[in-house]
Amino acid sequence: MNPQCARCNLVVYPTEKVNCLDKYWHKGCFSCESCKMTLNMKNYKGFEKRPYCNAHYPKTNFTCVADTPENLRLKQQSKMQSTVLYKEDFEKNKGKGFSAVADTPEMQRIKKTQNQISNIKYHEEFEKRKQGGEPTLQQKPPSPVPYQAPEPAAAAPPPSTGKRFKAVYDYAAADEDEVSFLDGDVIADVQQIDEGWMYGRVERTGLAGMLPANYVEAM
Structure with missing residues (x-):
């Protein structure tokens, strides 16, 4: 047919x-x-x-690739490689923080806001300490002047001169020949040893010894 x-x-x-x-x-x-x-x-x-x-x-105009078995295999392989690379990069940068965040306008705005909040909290804390009488950075006691040991003949303190000083900071003795005291203690029979150290007796405890000159003031 x-x-x-x-x-x-x-x-x-x-x-x-x-x-x-x-x-x-x-x-x-x-x-x-x-x-x-x-x-x-x-x-x-x-x-x-x-x-x-x-x-x-x-x-x-072919706008899409046919899902042939070969193309599907390549697509799956590329996806697996991307996952492996992401995990390797994550493990490598884990614990290093976000140092590589893009400096976009939005990130700059967030960073500026955080800095302003930190400054406000710092000033609030500073004012609270100031009002509560807590020592600020400017009120911390000065470091004692290193003591120069005198000659053996000058080890004994000179006769009492009767001078009295008042402690302006707390001090804890760092050696056997030093004396500890608290802020406000009266130091009697004070004698000048050198530019940075004195010898005196704490009236509250009755103990005597050397003390840093920049921790007391004359009464």
Whole structure:
């Protein structure tokens, strides 16, 4: 039984039959879908099982890649590599903080706000300490002047001169020949040993010894 023409649907006899694009055509019906120019097996171009001339062949733009087994395998492989690289980078930078955060306008605004909050809290804490009588940085006691040991002949303190001093800071003795006292204690029988140290007796405890001169003031 003779087949039908894909163009005109009439019977195609063997003498005029063209077998192309999985269809049968009359030689005169095998023409371009756009301009109807008669084609042959050498100059036709097929698209979706339809013949076209070279000038009217549809220009196709492939916007997506077909999900063939090979493409799916490559996609999965790329995803696995990205996951591995992310984990390696995370482990490498773990514990180092966020030092590489982009310095965007939003991050700059957040950083500025945090600095302002820190400054406000610092000043509030400073005022609380000042009002509560706690020592501030300027009120901390000075460091004692290093003591230069006197000659053995001058080890004994000179006779009492009767001078009295008042402690302005707490002091804890750092050696056996020193004396401890508290802020406000009265130091009696004070004698100057050198520029940085004195000898005296704490009236509250009755103990006597050397003390730093910059921790007391004359009464």
